[in-house]
Structures are given as structure tokens and as C-alpha cells.
Amino acid sequence: MTAAKPGFKQVLKAVFGAFIGVQSEQQRQQDFQSQSAVPYILTGIFAALCFVALLLLVVFLVLR
Helix, strand or coil: CCCCCCCHHHHHHHHHHHHHCCCCHHHHHHHHCCCCCHHHHHHHHHHHHHHHHHHHHHHHHHHC
16 A cells, blocks of 8 residues: 655644644554655754744844
């Protein structure tokens, strides 16, 4: 059984759901059935970098 390639919206939903810790079991299983983990990994790294940049910006603005 081959799973369809996940769409951009599905990858974003999965990554941000994982970031805040809320994801249905059905959605999690669907994510793990995809052919490649690369889109999830790249989106997760990009989201983490954006989060860190946002935190640094907030700290910079507060300390200024």
C-alpha cells in the first residue's frame, strides 16, 4: 500500500500540531504512512528557526 505524497497544508498542520503537542491519532498515523519524512523534517527545522528568531527579536526589543 503506497500512501499519497502529503500536501503543503498537511505538512504544516502536522508540524505545528507537533510543536504545540495536539494531534489526533488518525492524523499521526496518516503522517507516518507518507512515503518520505523529508518534508516534515525540513518544515520542522524551518519552523524551529523561525521560533528562535522570533524569541531573539523579542528579547532584543525588550532589552533595547
